[in-house]
Amino acid sequence: xxxxxxxxxxxxxxxxxxxxxxxxxxxxxxxxxxxxxxxxxxxxxxxxxxxxxxxxxxxxxxxxxxxxxxxxxxxxxxxxxxxxxxxxxxxxxxxxxxxxxxxxxxxxxxxxxxxxxxxxxxxxxxxxxxxxxxxxxxxxxxxxxxxxxxxxxxxxxxxxxxxxxxxxxxxxxxxxxxxxxxxxxxxxxxxxxxxxxxxxxxxxxxxxxxxxxxxxxxxxxxxxxxxxxxxxxxxxxxxxxxxxxxxxxxxxxxxxxxxxxxxxxxxxxxxxxxxxxxxxxxxxxxxxxxxxxxxxxxxxxxxxxxxxxxxxxxxxxxxxxxxxxxxxxxxxxxxxxxxxxxxxxxxxxxxxxxxxxxxxxxxxxxxxxxxxxxxxxxxxxxxxxxxxxxxxxxxxxxxxxxxxxxxxxxxxxxxxxxxxxxxxxxxxxxxxxxxxxxxxxxxxxxxxxxxxxxxxxxxxxxxxxxxxxxxxxxxxxxx
Numbered sequence: 001x002x003x004x005x006x007x008x009x010x011x012x013x014x015x016x017x018x019x020x021x022x023x024x025x026x027x028x029x030x031x032x033x034x035x036x037x038x039x040x041x042x043x044x045x046x047x048x049x050x051x052x053x054x055x056x057x058x059x060x061x062x063x064x065x066x067x068x069x070x071x072x073x074x075x076x077x078x079x080x081x082x083x084x085x086x087x088x089x090x091x092x093x094x095x096x097x098x099x100x101x102x103x104x105x106x107x108x109x110x111x112x113x114x115x116x117x118x119x120x121x122x123x124x125x126x127x128x129x130x131x132x133x134x135x136x137x138x139x140x141x142x143x144x145x146x147x148x149x150x151x152x153x154x155x156x157x158x159x160x161x162x163x164x165x166x167x168x169x170x171x172x173x174x175x176x177x178x179x180x181x182x183x184x185x186x187x188x189x190x191x192x193x194x195x196x197x198x199x200x201x202x203x204x205x206x207x208x209x210x211x212x213x214x215x216x217x218x219x220x221x222x223x224x225x226x227x228x229x230x231x232x233x234x235x236x237x238x239x240x241x242x243x244x245x246x247x248x249x250x251x252x253x254x255x256x257x258x259x260x261x262x263x264x265x266x267x268x269x270x271x272x273x274x275x276x277x278x279x280x281x282x283x284x285x286x287x288x289x290x291x292x293x294x295x296x297x298x299x300x301x302x303x304x305x306x307x308x309x310x311x312x313x314x315x316x317x318x319x320x321x322x323x324x325x326x327x328x329x330x331x332x333x334x335x336x337x338x339x340x341x342x343x344x345x346x347x348x349x350x351x352x353x354x355x356x357x358x359x360x361x362x363x364x365x366x367x368x369x370x371x372x373x374x375x376x377x378x379x380x381x382x383x384x385x386x387x388x389x390x391x392x393x394x395x396x397x398x399x400x401x402x403x404x405x406x407x408x409x410x411x412x413x414x415x416x417x418x419x420x421x422x423x424x425x426x427x428x429x430x431x432x433x434x435x436x437x438x439x440x441x442x443x444x445x446x447x448x449x450x451x452x453x454x455x456x457x458x459x460x461x462x463x464x465x466x467x468x469x470x471x472x473x474x475x476x477x478x479x
Contacts, residue, residue, distance in 0.1 A: 025386035035142035039133035049199040066125025073128035091369035102358040106333035126417035130424025165194035205415040207244025215256035219394035248408035252401040331359040350406035395426040
């Protein structure tokens with residue numbers, strides 16, 4: 001068969017056709033749903049809250065892993081070992097390049113080398129690991145299962161921390177000579193509970209991490225387990241998200257449930273996503289007319305846990321946009337900028353932070369990569385109701401909620417790596433094909449040689465259609 005080869009895998013073989021993975025729309029069964037070893041190593045490394053120094057560089061297990069693997073992963077990506085190179089790949093590479101250039105423009109060479117080096121490892125390392133580690137449906141389902149398992153097993157640590165205010169795993173790490181770990185940020189309690197960090201540097205990071213799992217698990221695992229277990233484990237994932245006591249992750253979870261409800265209500269609509277886009281735009285226009293001031297400010301105020309926090313974000317958005325208009329190309333990096341004297345300058349908005357610190361091209365390239373990937377995966381023509389279709393919908397909903405949530409939180413360190421890993425882990429759906437049981441047509445060079453004259457009084461010889469799963473034989477000469 002032209003352009004077709006099989007590769008060994010856990011389930012027997014993965015069919016590769018012209019560099020594209022061909023998968024069964026419902027996977028190969030639970031036994032094949034195993035997260036690849038490399039993905040497992042990356043995931044576990046991101047959850048180890050240990051810091052150590054290599055020379056002047058502050059390292060973590062995941063940073064060290066990415067530092068060693070980036071050259072190989074990048075060469076394999078450019079060599080099309082992970083499928084075709086997509087426009088999303090080029091946008092991410094441009095994002096990292098412009099980010100590096102902006103830092104060198106705004107800082108000394110020594111500072112720029114250290115800062116861009118560490119952040120390239122954090123961001124590009126996470127993205128390449130996701131692209132490399134998760135390459136088909138069963139591997140992705142294995143990733144979803146492991147993600148949910150980690151959060152379920154973390155529940156006792158989380159309950160202890162929210163009730164007592166004491167970290168557990170970071171304290172254990174700090175007992176090891178040569179290592180330091182995350183410190184408790186000591187935020188005021190909310191609703192009588194302490195905000196959980198678990199193994200992350202900030203409660204918002206923990207909440208963001210948990211929020212990515214909710215719709216992902218609920219949709220991807222449908223028909224993979226009993227309904228009671230599905231709903232019970234989804235409830236556990238929702239509970240872990242709640243314990244961050246942060247409005248951004250909580251809003252992300254609510255958005256996911258609303259999108260799931262929308263797709264259920266509109267299940268007979270041929271274009272539910274486009275209908276939602278137009279309805280959202282119409283609702284925003286109504287709010288813009290009815291509210292005193294921009295509708296975005298009204299929405300932020302109503303959805304925040306703390307109205308004071310919402311007001312601060314509104315002021316930061318105003319001043320941040322003004323600053324981007326002044327320094328649109330390369331941003332300001334860490335230089336001071338015009339803010340009210342009572343504000344610290346902390347930006348609780350990832351997208352705005354990219355634009356202010358590193359310039360509009362840095363923000364736009366990553367934002368565009370997210371949007372284009374979401375739209376392209378959502379438009380793939382997968383068999384409706386299949387596991388592949390549900391996984392696609394789960395990843396799209398998670399990415400939509402993550403993109404919106406990043407407008408209310410700022411991420412760095414391990415959670416930034418995980419965000420890029422999660423993004424890259426879904427991009428196999430851009431060019432995967434569905435196994436239908438039919439073999440691709442043979443090329444002229446591989447067709448069985450025909451004997452006798454290659455003509456007939458009825459015109460060129462034609463093959464009759466064959467049933468799915470049967471290999472068509474070369475048509476013999478007509479009598």
